[in-house]
Amino acid sequence: SAVISQKPSRDICQRGTSLTIQCQVDSQVTMMFWYRQQPGQSLTLIATANQGSEATYESGFVIDKFPISRPNLTFSTLTVSNMSPEDSSIYLCSGRLALGEQFFGPGTRLTVL
């Protein structure tokens, strides 16, 4: 298994500002992913964080809004840029092991005022 930690666990931000979420995995994972989850809803994939190269974004998500870095096998960051109240959500980091098992962090609860 893999243990995934995220920082911060929650934050309240002002409109127009940016927040960077950090994700640390305790073991080497083949892939890392970022998801968004609205309260009471399912998980929506934002992007795949690729080590040493640009992230792969899903439809509806763009790099200028959600820049992602993955400098090594166990660490990634997601920045939510120029925030608006619509960005209020839970952001989840996930890591996938070689056999396909995928584990999730505890999430970052973001509120934008």
Add this chain to the structure above:
Amino acid sequence: QQQVKQSPQSLIVQKGGISIINCAYENTAFDYFPWYQQFPGKGPALLIAIRPDVSEKKEGRFTISFNKSAKQFSLHIMDSQPGDSATYFCAASTGQAGTALIFGKGTTLSVSS
């Protein structure tokens, strides 16, 4: 093609009863089918997973039944307990490296004592 359809949306079960949640998929390339359990304020936790080479997998009170020809799989929770009250998500992915999980919409389970 990429959807995973989950039902029911919500479920109420008496303590000691059997909880059954169903999922269906279309993409025959999917070959990994996990179930996640999520409590309020927490990230999704991997509960149990199955691959298409077996029709059933059991771990404690949790069993996955898999029907490859019908493209369906289900989670059975035997002897349901109030502590099982949570949201359950089915998911699917392919064996390709970098393929993220596709999630169902979730089922909110409430076990009454």
